[in-house]
Amino acid sequence: MNDLSHDQRVAGLKGLGSSRKRVEDARFTQGKGNYVDDIKMPDMLFGDFVRSQYAHARIRSVDTSKAVALPGVIAVLQAADLAPLGLHWMPTLAGDKQMVLADGKVLFQGQEIAFVIAEDRYICADAIELIEVEYEELPVVVDPFKALQPGAPVLREDLAGQTKGAHGERIHHNHIFRWEVGDKEGTEAVVAGADVVAEEMVYYHRTHPCPLETCGCVASMDKINGKLTLWGTFQAPHVVRTVASLLSGIPESSIRVVSPDIGGGFGNKVGVYPGYVCAIVASIVTGRPVKWIEDRMDNLMATAFARDYWMQGKIAATAEGKITGLWCHVTADHGAFDACADPTKFPAGFFSICTGSYDIPVAYVGVDGVYTNKAPGGVAYRCSFRVTEAAYFIERMIEVLAIKLGMDSAELRRINFIRKEQFPYQSALGWEYDSGDYHTAWDKALNAVGYDALRAEQAQRVADFKAGKTRSLMGIGLSFFTEIVGAGPVKNCDILGMGMFDSCEIRIHPTGSALARLGTISQGQGHATTFAQILATETGIPADQITIEEGDTDTAPYGLGTYGSRSTPVAGAATAMAGRKIRAKAQMIAAYLLEVHDNDLEWDVDRFVVKGVPERFKTMKEIAYAAYNQAIPGLEPGLEAVSYYDPPNMTYPFGAYICVMDIDADTGVADIRSFYALDDCGTRINPMIIEGQVHGGATEAFAIAMGQEIAYDEMGNCMTGTLMDFFLPTAWETPHYTTDFTETPSPHHPIGAKGVGESPNVGGVPAFSNAVHDAFRPFGLTQSHMPHDHWRIWRIANQLGLHG
Amino acid sequence: MIPNTFEYHRPKTIPDALAVLTQHGDEARVIAGGHSLIPVMKQRLTDIAHLVDLQDIADLRGISVGDTIRIGAMTTQHALITHAGLSAAVPLLAEAALQIADPQVRYLGTIGGNVANGDPGNDMPGLMMCLDAAFVLSGPTGTRTIAARDFYFGAYSTERAEDEILVAIEMPRPSGGYAYEKQKRKIGDYATAAAAVQMTAVAGRVATASVAMTNLSDVPVWSAAAGAALVGTDCGPVAVNAAVAAMLEDINPGADNRGPVEFKRHVAGVVLGRAIARAFSRL
Secondary structure (H helix, E strand, O other), X not given: OOOOOHHHHHHHHOOOOOOOOOXXXXXXXXXXXXXXXXXXXXXXXXXXXXXXOOOOEEEEEEEOHXXXXXXXXXXXXXXXXXXXXXXXXXXXXXXXEEEOOOOOEEOOOOOEEEEEEEOOHHHHHHHHHHOEEEEEEOOOOOOHHHHXXXXXXXXXXXXOOOOEXXXXXXXXXXXXXXXXXXXXXXXXXXXXXXXXXXXXXXXXXXXXXXXXXXXXXXXXXXXXXXXXXXXXXXXXXXXXXXXXXXXXXOOHHHEEEEOOOXXXXXXXXXXXXHHHHHHHHHHHHHOOXXXXXXXXXXXXXXXXXXXEEEEEEEEEEOOXXXXXXXXXXXXXXXXXXXXXXXXXXXXXXXXXXXXXXXXXXXXXXXXXXXXXXXXXEOOOOOOOOOHHHHHHHHHHHXXXXXXXXXXXXXXXXXXXXXXXXXXXXXXXXXXXXXXXXXXXXXXHHHHHHOHHHHHHHHHXXXXXXXXXXXXXXXXXXXXXXXXXXXXXXXXXXXXXXEEOOEEEEEEEOOOOOEEEEEOOOOOOOOHHHHHHHHHHHHHOOOHHHEEEEEOEOOOOOOOOOOOOOOHHHHHXXXXXXXXXXXXXHHHHHHHHHHOOOHHHEEEEOOEEEEOOEXXXXXXXXXXXXXXXXXXXXXXXXXXXXXXXXXXXXXXXOEEEEEEEEEEEOOXXXXXXXXXXXXXXXXXXXXXXXXXXXHHHHHXXXXXXXXXXXXXXXXXXXXXXXXXXXXXXXXXXXXXXXXXXXXXXXXXXXXXXXXXXXXXXXXXXXXXXXXXXHHHHHHHOOXXXXXXXXXXXXXXXXXXXXXXX | OOXXXXXXXXXXXXXXXXXXXXXXXXXXXXXXXXXXXXXXXXXXXXXXXXXXXXXXXXXXXXXXXXOEEEEEOOOEHHHHHHOHHHHHHOHHHHHHHOOOOOHXXXXXXXXXXXXXXXXXXXXXXXXXXXXXXXXXXXXOOEEEXXXXXXXXXXXXXXXXXXXXEEEEEEEEOOOOEEEEEEEEOOOOOOEEEEEEXXXXXXXXXXXXXXXXXXXXXXXXEEOHHHHHHHOOOOOOHHHHHHHHHHHHHHOOOOOEOOEOHHHHHHHHHHHHHHHHHHHHHOO
16 A cells, blocks of 8 residues: 555545445345344333323223233233332423323323233234223313413423423413523514514424334343343433433443434434333333334324424514514423423523524524423424524524515525624624635525526516416525534533533554444434544544444443434544544654654654655554554553543534425425525535435425424324325425535534534425415415415415415 | 234135135125225224235236226236236226326235225226226125226225125226326325316317216215216316316315315316316327
C-alpha cells in the first residue's frame, strides 16, 4: 500500500464523504436479520394482553376462570397481582404515571387489562377469548377542548385533588401542564400594534410511527445467578436497563438489555410499555423466558402515537412583510397518560424552535397539555422532539401571512431569513442556532425547480380552470425548515435524570483492525456503515476493517440511544473524539519507533510521517502492532480509547423543500408531480445514506400530509387500527424525489456533522401540505387541516364552490 | 391475530368438497384465495370449524373462450390478466383485474372467491353484472346457474346456499367499448367508487350499454336505467348527465374512512362519466 498515491489511500479508507454501501444490507436483503421475534429459547412462554373494548369504563369484574382452566395456560396477571410489587403503575418519561394493567378503570380503547401467560402464542390467543370482562361504561372525551370544560368527565381519578403536576400547576382535572416560553406581554403588544396580523388555528393531526416491526421483548430471569436478560425493541437500551433496575430493585449489574436488529423505530420504540413490565414480572414469577410481541392492531391502537397538536397562531408584520412578532398557543392532546418521550425539562419538547428560519424579534409560546380518552404517547415520529409540529406551524403561518400581505411566500421567506452573518444566532425563544446559510440554499432550490416558470404555469392553469378548459389545479408547496437535533447538552437535557451525552469505546487490534462500540442503536440508519467511516478518517484504519457494535448493555458503553437525530451529533462526536485519543497515543508510539519527538510527526491519511522526510513514516497498521509487541517507555501496552461526549449545543440542520402537485378538483386526487429536497446537514458522512434517509423521511412526510392518521369516533373507538385504513404508502403511491444539498458545517461538532434522518419529515410535511393549500389559494383558501386525503381535498373544492 | 382451531380439508374433486360441506353444514366454509376469509378468521370475527381448501380441485380451473366465455372459479386474478385469449375477448376483465390490489395478492386471489364472498367492496361482482355473467353453482342435488344480476341480496348475503360451491363463471362474449374506472386511496384498498361500462354502437350512436357500480351500496349495483339513458345517444354531456342521474338513483353509499356520503355520490358520478367517455372512445 506504500506505493499508493495520497488520493488512493484516502479512497481506500472509505471514510468521510464516501458513498460506501451499507454493511448491514447483506443480511437484511437476504432475510438474515435477527429481530426480537426471531429469538427462541428453551421453555419460552408467550404473554399477551386482554385489551379494553371501551375508551372509558369502570372494570366491574374480570373472570379468568375459563382461561386459567385451559391446558397450557400458566397464569393470568391483573393489576392486583402487580400491586404488591408496586408495578401496577409505572412512571412515564414525562413525569406522569401510567397503568401497567387496568387499575379499576380503563381510559382508552386497547388499554391493557390482563396479561395471559401460556405455553405458546396460540394458546394465549385462545385464553384471551375466554376471559370475560364486565365493564361499566363512563362518558368519553376525545376532544381536548371539551376535556377542559368545567363539567367534563374526570378521567384521571388517581390525580384527584392534585393541583401540581410534574411541570407546575394543573388548572383543571383533565389538565396536565402549562409550559410557557418567551415574552408574552412584549409579543402581545407587538401583535396589537402591528401593520398586519395573520391569525390561524393550525392542527397537526394524530398519527403514528407504525414501524414495520412492532414492539416486543423476551425477558429471561435466571434464578440461579440472579441475572435478568431482556431482549427488546428498544431505541435506548441503557435507559431501559436503568428503569428496569429502579422498578424491580434488581442491581443494574445483574440486568442485561439487548436491542437486536430493529425494524424501524421512528420514536415508537423509545418509551417503556406495559408489555415489557409484564414480561419481566412473568419471567421472574415463572423462572422461564417470556416473549411478548404486539400485533399490528395492538401497535396502532395502543402503542405510542405522535402529534395531536392544536396550534393557535398570530404572526405580526410590517406592511412590507418584515415579521415583527410570533405568538402561539398549543392545546396538546396527550391521551390518557402523559407518556411523551421528551427530555425531562421540556414537556413540549423543542416546540419553541417554532420561530423557524426567520429573524423574529419577539415571540411567545404557551402549551397546555390535556388528558383525553385516547391512547398515550406523543412521541417524536421521525423528528426531534415536537420539531415537526413547530416547523409545520411556522411554515403554515408564513403562508397565511403571505396571503394576508398579498405576497409571494418565497419572497416573504427570503426577506425574513436569518442572515448568514447573524450566526451563531440567538432566537427570541432562547435557542442558539449554530450555523446556517439560508439565502444560498433558498436561491439554489428556487433555481433548481424553475420557480418563476412554475408560477407562470400555475397562473395559466388557474385561467384555464376558470375558463372551463381543465378541472385540474396546480399547487407549489414551499417549505424552509430549521431542525434542532442532537439532544443534548447535559446541563439542560436529560431522560429520567440521565444526561443526554453519548459514548464510544474503541479497541484497535494488534493486526490493525478495530472494534468500536457505541451507546446508540441503529434501527435502519446504517450506523455500522457510517460510524466506521468517521473512525476510518480519524484513525487511518479502512472502514471495512472496523466493526461497529451497539445495543448490548453488557458490552456497549452507557449511552442515551437513538432518536431525535442525535446519533451523529452526539455519538458521532464521541466516535471522532475517541478516534482522536487513539491517534494521540499512536503518535507517541510512532515517535518512539521512528526515534523522533512527537512534534516532529505529521498525520497523513493513514500514517505518521516525519516532517520534511516523507520516506520515514509508520502506518497505523504498524503502530497498532507495536502497541502490543513492544515495551515502550512511559506508555501502557494496547491501543484503546473511550469517549463520553457532552455536546456544547444542539445542531441545527436546515433545508429547502419544494413540492409540485396536480389536483383533480372533482375527485380530490392529488398527484405529486415533483418533489425537490435540498438538505444542509453539515459535513456529509455518506451521501448515499443521506439520500436514503431523505427518501424515507420524505415518504413518511408524504404519508402524514396526504392521508395517514389515527382517528377516533365520538365513543373513542379507534377507526384506523389496521393497514387497510391507516395509510402506509407502497412504492406505487410514493413520489419520486430529487435530492440536493449545501454544506454548512456545525462549528462545535468535531467533524461538523449535524444529523439528517428526521429533516425530511420536518421539512416534508409542510411542503406537501402547502402544495395543497397553494393550489386553492387563488380561489380563497387560507387554511385546511391535514391529512389531505381525497375526500378532504374534495371538501376544500366543494366549499370553495368549485363543483358548480 | 391468531385464528381459532379448525380442521383443514383439501379435497381433490368437487364431489369430495361437497361431501365435506354436507357433512359439517354451517360449521364448514370453502376457502379460495383466502384474502377475505383469513383476515376475519385471524380477528376471530368468524368461527369456522372446518375449512375446505379448493386449490387442489383441477375442475375448478381453466379458461375457455368461445361465443360463451367460461372461467373456472379458482382462476386467479393473475391468470385473468395474462391469459391472451381472454384479454382479447373480454378486455374489461383484465383492465379491472389490474386495479385489484398488487401482484402478490393477484397471484392468490381468485375470481370465484371475489364474486362468491358477497363483499360489496370487491371489484368483480359489479363487473360480472355489467357483463351479464352467470354463476354455476354445484350442490348436493346438482348444478344450477344463476345470473350475476340476481345473485346478491346484501353484504355477504348471496343466492349461493351453504352447501353449494361456485364452480365456474359463464358470460356471453362481449363486443364494443369498455372501461373500468376506479378511485381508491392506495394500492390494496377497496374502491371509494368504481364504475364498469360496456357498450356497443351503430353509426355513432349507442346501441346497448351496461353500467355497474362497485362499493356504493351493500351490494354491487347494476343500473339498468343508467345504461338505458345512454342508448341512442352519442354520449354527449346531456346523455352522460342523464346516466349519472339515473345511476345516483340506484346507489346508496355509506360513510366510512374513505369519506362521507355526499363525497362518494359525487365521485360515483365522476368515475361513471369518465368510464362512459373511455368506453365510448373505444368503440
